[in-house]
Amino acid sequence: xxxTSPTTQPxxxxxxxxxxxxxxxxxxxxxxGRFVPEALIAALDELTEAYxxxxxxxxxxxxxxxxxxxxxxxxxxxTEVPRFAEHAGGARILLKREDLNHTGSHKINNVxxxxxxxxRIGKQRVIAETGAGQHGxxxxxxxxxxxxxxxxxxxxxxxxxxxxxxxxxxxxxxEVIPVTTGSRTLKDAINEAFRDWVTNVETTNYVFGTVAGxxxxxxxxxxFQRVIGDEAREQVLEREGRLPDAVLACVGGGSNAIxxxxxxxxxxxxxxxxxxxxxxxxxxxxHAATITGGTPGVLHGARSYLLQDDNGQTxxxxxxxxxxxxxxxxxxxSYLHDIGRAExxxxxxxxxxxxxxxxxxxxxxxxxxxSAHALAGALVLGRELGPDxxxxxxxxxxxxxxxxxxxxxxxxGDREEVDPGPGLDTDQQPTDGAxxxxxxxxxxxxxxxx
Amino acid sequence: xxxSAGERGERAGSRGSRLADRIAAARTEDRxxxxxxxxxxxxxxxxxxxxMVAAVEGGADIVEIGVPYSDPGMDGPVIxxxxxxxVRAGVGIRDVLRAVAAVAGAxxxxxxxxxxxxxxxxxxxxxxxxxxxxxxxxxxxPDLIPDEAADWIAAAEGHDLDRVFLVAxxxxxxxxRSTTAACRGFVYAASTMGxxxxxxxxGDAAEELVRRTREAAPGLPVCVGLGVSNGDQAAxxxxxxxxxxxxxxxxxxxxxxxxxxxxxxxxxxxxxxxRP
Numbered sequence: 001x002x003x004t005s006p007t008t009q010p011x012x013x014x015x016x017x018x019x020x021x022x023x024x025x026x027x028x029x030x031x032x033g034r035f036v037p038e039a040l041i042a043a044l045d046e047l048t049e050a051y052x053x054x055x056x057x058x059x060x061x062x063x064x065x066x067x068x069x070x071x072x073x074x075x076x077x078x079t080e081v082p083r084f085a086e087h088a089g090g091a092r093i094l095l096k097r098e099d100l101n102h103t104g105s106h107k108i109n110n111v112x113x114x115x116x117x118x119x120r121i122g123k124q125r126v127i128a129e130t131g132a133g134q135h136g137x138x139x140x141x142x143x144x145x146x147x148x149x150x151x152x153x154x155x156x157x158x159x160x161x162x163x164x165x166x167x168x169x170x171x172x173x174x175e176v177i178p179v180t181t182g183s184r185t186l187k188d189a190i191n192e193a194f195r196d197w198v199t200n201v202e203t204t205n206y207v208f209g210t211v212a213g214x215x216x217x218x219x220x221x222x223x224f225q226r227v228i229g230d231e232a233r234e235q236v237l238e239r240e241g242r243l244p245d246a247v248l249a250c251v252g253g254g255s256n257a258i259x260x261x262x263x264x265x266x267x268x269x270x271x272x273x274x275x276x277x278x279x280x281x282x283x284x285x286x287h288a289a290t291i292t293g294g295t296p297g298v299l300h301g302a303r304s305y306l307l308q309d310d311n312g313q314t315x316x317x318x319x320x321x322x323x324x325x326x327x328x329x330x331x332x333x334s335y336l337h338d339i340g341r342a343e344x345x346x347x348x349x350x351x352x353x354x355x356x357x358x359x360x361x362x363x364x365x366x367x368x369x370x371s372a373h374a375l376a377g378a379l380v381l382g383r384e385l386g387p388d389x390x391x392x393x394x395x396x397x398x399x400x401x402x403x404x405x406x407x408x409x410x411x412x413g414d415r416e417e418v419d420p421g422p423g424l425d426t427d428q429q430p431t432d433g434a435x436x437x438x439x440x441x442x443x444x445x446x447x448x449x450x
Numbered sequence: 451x452x453x454s455a456g457e458r459g460e461r462a463g464s465r466g467s468r469l470a471d472r473i474a475a476a477r478t479e480d481r482x483x484x485x486x487x488x489x490x491x492x493x494x495x496x497x498x499x500x501x502m503v504a505a506v507e508g509g510a511d512i513v514e515i516g517v518p519y520s521d522p523g524m525d526g527p528v529i530x531x532x533x534x535x536x537v538r539a540g541v542g543i544r545d546v547l548r549a550v551a552a553v554a555g556a557x558x559x560x561x562x563x564x565x566x567x568x569x570x571x572x573x574x575x576x577x578x579x580x581x582x583x584x585x586x587x588x589x590x591x592p593d594l595i596p597d598e599a600a601d602w603i604a605a606a607e608g609h610d611l612d613r614v615f616l617v618a619x620x621x622x623x624x625x626x627r628s629t630t631a632a633c634r635g636f637v638y639a640a641s642t643m644g645x646x647x648x649x650x651x652x653g654d655a656a657e658e659l660v661r662r663t664r665e666a667a668p669g670l671p672v673c674v675g676l677g678v679s680n681g682d683q684a685a686x687x688x689x690x691x692x693x694x695x696x697x698x699x700x701x702x703x704x705x706x707x708x709x710x711x712x713x714x715x716x717x718x719x720x721x722x723x724x725r726p
Contacts (some may be wrong), residue, residue, distance in 0.1 A: 034595060037523070038621055038629065039619075039640055039643055041621070041625060182534060198524070201620065297571060298570060298593075299521060300521070311540065311568060312519070312568035312571030314521055
């Protein structure tokens with residue numbers, strides 16, 4: 001599904017082949033493009049031009065590779081999880097451990113690239129949006145590392161419930177601005193970041209957190225995140241002598257999923273499965289499963305699937321996972337869905353939390369609740385595919401900061417000994433006194449999508 | 451200054467355009483056109499329509515009829531506050547079409563201002579057909595650049611509607627040429643880099659942008675928006691532009707409870723301003 005052959009650079013670095021999409025103006029079939037005020041076009045053109053020059057520049061690639069290795073800790077390992085996989089119908093499950101990156105998720109991969117680009121175009125200030133706070137933390141981290149001033153927009157509601165990540169960003173020297181417009185959530189934080197950018201574009205670069213937004217963000221963020229799949233494909237081939245049967249990842253905006261999918265897109269025998277946040281269930285209307293339950297439209301600068309009403313107004317999404325709680329999705333996912341190369345399935349809050357607990361208790365790994373959606377998808381797909389299936393799951397982030405949400409979900413009181421244990425009742429619901437699914441307060445998740 | 455109204459009429463991009471005709475008519479009175487923006491549905495659909503009619507009574511030549519949208523990325527806090535309320539109330543294109551008819555009935559030229567998704571959701575062809583039938587002159591699309599507008603331009607052609615795209619101080623000369631070439635009626639010059647809202651000064655950037663835009667598209671009317679809120683500022687802009695677009699100041703009249711009377715009085719002040 002790709003045509004361009006690898007390009008050998010003057011150094012030793014060989015750039016992996018890019019997919020055929022997007023086209024020169026950022027379209028993935030009917031999706032993508034640029035739906036932004038004219039005032040931003042010059043900045044987007046500048047970014048596109050600088051990025052296209054930088055991505056093949058040996059000096060940039062050497063610096064980027066050095067940071068990935070020495071700062072982030074790449075390559076991240078692949079871990080087999082046999083005790084967890086006992087619950088997946090005999091399938092074998094491998095985890096790509098993005099949770100072990102510095103700052104605790106895949107977000108740092110993209111942010112380091114965009115921060116280097118910011119310096120290259122001579123701007124001294126970066127802005128970012130954040131939902132659960134992880135992209136904000138990663139951006140604040142890269143800004144501190146590279147001496148850039150940093151402003152992060154975050155929905156007021158999220159700053160309250162994600163106080164820990166707000167504190168992290170401030171410790172790192174970033175300014176955090178609570179957004180009080182609209183629904184006061186991630187989508188409004190993105191609106192506010194765009195308003196800042198259009199006003200301060202001469203001095204400021206927008207470090208976008210996912211594979212959504214106007215061109216060049218979807219392609220650029222993909223290129224920075226594809227290291228996940230490039231590494232994992234080699235690691236799996238080396239240890240197993242074959243490719244996995246399926247690659248699974250959670251999808252909010254979709255950057256960790258695109259990151260692990262891209263290397264496998266040309267491998268027609270490998271199923272690509274994105275797990276969307278099903279919230280209370282897609283049929284309840286309280287969910288964030290954009291491709292499963294949405295329709296094509298335009299939001300935040302690109303055409304893609306989105307959750308909208310008959311008037312074309314964006315509707316509110318719902319998920320226990322703050323990082324997946326977004327009514328849009330990156331345009332490349334919409335394209336991969338429409339051409340049938342990837343499939344997208346919803347995972348409810350309850351299914352995700354069951355998988356979350358199972359991984360904790362069987363493998364000693366606390367996943368981000370976002371990533372737990374991919375784990376839940378693997379349990380189901382493993383049972384469908386049967387024994388000997390080999391599944392690769394992107395563990396996009398760690399769950400340290402989800403402990404409060406998880407404790408409430410499982411009714412784990414301060415002194416109370418409650419054992420959700422392996423082999424959890426699959427129908428388990430929150431116990432009395434716990435926050436119910438609908439009320440669940442999403443924790444400051446580490447593997448958030450945005 | 452600009453080309454004469456007669457020359458303007460010759461320009462292919464403005465032939466048959468009701469917006470260009472109205473701006474040319476203002477020019478024959480030695481003044482700039484006054485363009486008032488108000489969103490449909492704030493505080494209610496009926497009151498917003500009454501406010502639009504009052505804006506016309508006070509002297510607005512053209513009314514920019516705003517379609518409420520949940521994610522108005524180009525608007526500042528004043529307009530956001532108003533449209534958020536309208537979005538929550540479920541205001542949609544059907545209500546907008548009623549406002550279009552009312553403004554036409556009041557004697558001004560109605561032009562719809564909409565972010566792209568509400569139009570795409572309604573159906574581009576259906577929107578063009580219904581807008582034309584309601585008496586609308588065309589639409590201003592702040593987040594739709596001509597590069598992405600093939601469907602809209604075709605539908606607008608089919609129904610003889612104007613399409614107004616935006617230029618900004620950051621637009622290159624090449625983009626000024628391509629964007630103005632896609633416009634019919636007028637081109638919206640965003641005076642400053644930023645979002646809608648009232649400002650103490652409009653700034654030199656606006657005049658320079660108008661000059662560059664005229665150079666790129668001789669004969670296409672250039673109207674200036676973003677930051678104009680009173681008669682003095684309107685006079686300043688009218689000295690170099692073909693039309694003066696005022697939005698947040700009108701909305702503020704409604705937010706602060708002065709209703710249609712406040713809107714009418716503001717129009718009167720601005721209408722004096724656009725006369726040199």
